[in-house]
Amino acid sequence: MKISAQFATSLDSPEHIAVAEGLGYARAWLFDTPQQSPDVWMMLALAAERTDRIGLGPAVLVPALRHPMVNAAGATALEALAPGRTAVAFGTGFTGARAMGAKPTTWSYMSNYIAAFRRLLRGETVEWDGGRMRMLHPTGHAAPRPVEVPVLISALGPKGLAVARELADGLFTVNAETASAREFTWAALGVHGTVLADGEALDSPRVRAAAGPGNALAFHFAYEAGADVAALPGGQAWLEMIQRVPERDRHLAVHDQHLVTLNAADEAAWAAGSWAAIPTTTVTGSARQLRQRLSAFAEDGITEIVYQPTGPDIAGELEAFIKAANKLTTGGRRHDDS
Structure with a gap:
């Protein structure tokens, strides 16, 4: 391979x-x-x-x-x-x-x-x-x-x-x-x-920068697919942040910083515990x-x-x-x- x-x-x-x-x-x-x-x-x-x-x-x-x-x-x-x-x-x-x-x-x-x-x-x-x-x-x-x-x-x-x-x-x-x-x-x-380094926490600043954008991809995909975003770890916080944006501009908020860093909704989800999903949403370990x-x-x-x-x-x-x-x-x- x-x-x-x-x-x-x-x-x-x-x-x-x-x-x-x-x-x-x-x-x-x-x-x-x-x-x-x-x-x-x-x-x-x-x-x-x-x-x-x-x-x-x-x-x-x-x-x-x-x-x-x-x-x-x-x-x-x-x-x-x-x-x-x-x-x-x-x-x-x-x-x-x-x-x-x-x-x-x-x-x-x-x-x-x-x-x-x-x-x-x-x-x-x-x-x-x-x-x-x-x-x-x-x-x-x-x-x-x-x-x-x-x-x-x-x-x-x-x-x-x-x-x-x-x-x-x-x-x-x-x-x-x-x-x-x-x-x-x-x-x-x-x-x-x-x-991960030995003993490194999933919610550490380094892991947030290195794996957080890949983890946030789950929200972006789920939202665009019409899936239940709120069912994801931190998903309700992510959805609430996105819904503050006028509907005609929500796609701009969803894809902002896509796979580069975390946008405002991704940040809210991270604070609500989205990092717990990193071992399954990314190849992290x-x-x-x-x-x-x-x-x-x-x-x-x-x-x-x-x-x-x-x-x-x-x-x-x-x-x-x-x-x-x-x-x-x-x-x-x-x-x-x-």
């Missing part, structure tokens, strides 16, 4: 990706969240110039945000800058769409979009929106066509999985959803969390406990763990996670808890 990294795209992402390469991470994925991030293709291009080996790609691209030609141009430019290292993941849009008040992309549109994207990369003429288009990039303006870039699709339900089976090279999944992983030869799972969780994911068919560090010490979180994870694959050696 490969160990990769994922980052909430920031101006520091190119440097964080360089650190991840030095630590041995297989791939680095960046969020496509323009309402809170710099442009994902821009940051990936800067990362390509600072690295030599690590795989690079956006995860996930939201079709509603860009014309397919724009993403095709971005992918072929990145492939030219980092030959053989580019991959692309698509999704219907959680924070990337809902934080701007937009609805998720429909799966029928997603299917058409990805088919057009792949055909553009092959150098074909594509009909889109009533017109015909082709990548006309001369030599030196993009990688020469055809361009072979692996495509992963983030899918959980039956419609999404059907599109992934038809069009994707792999599955990108989240929230410990591994039921369909064995259907794909490449199954990536995004995780959050931190490696001792090094031994982390290895046990990752081993279980591997047994479920996950072939790539995608770890997102948060907090003030991104380099330290990356180092601690991969140090613990790498002991999974040290065959024949006796493992300790360090």
Whole structure:
């Protein structure tokens, strides 16, 4: 099982990706969240110039945000800058769409979009929106066509999985959803969390910074899905804070600081005890406990763990996670808890 990294795209992402390469991470994925991030293709291009080996790609691209030609141009430019290292993941849009008040992309549109994207990369003429288009990039303006870039699709339900089976090279999944992983030869799972020091409390300031944003993701997902947020630890406090915001702007409050730090509602939930759920909502625990969780994911068919560090010490979180994870694959050696 490969160990990769994922980052909430920031101006520091190119440097964080360089650190991840030095630590041995297989791939680095960046969020496509323009309402809170710099442009994902821009940051990936800067990362390509600072690295030599690590795989690079956006995860996930939201079709509603860009014309397919724009993403095709971005992918072929990145492939030219980092030959053989580019991959692309698509999704219907959680924070990337809902934080701007937009609805998720429909799966029928997603299917058409990805088919057009792949055909553009092959150098074909594509009909889109009533017109015909082709990548006309001369030599030196993009990688020469055809361009072979692996495509992963983030899918959980039956419609999404059907599109992934038809069009994707792999599955990108989240929230410990591994039921369909064995259907794909490449199954990536995004995780959050931190490696605990001996005796470190779950409600400590360091754990709050490093695992709190991943834990808060449970509230964001539950609210958008129409689930019972109040049933979660600290959920009633979270919901009361969100409901103070006028309904037309609640999506702004829900997704504020998403997977970066805690927003006002997340803070209220933390004070009400949401931190107690961290061992289940994130991959947080001792090094031994982390290895046990990752081993279980591997047994479920996950072939790539995608770890997102948060907090003030991104380099330290990356180092601690991969140090613990790498002991999974040290065959024949006796493992300790360090």
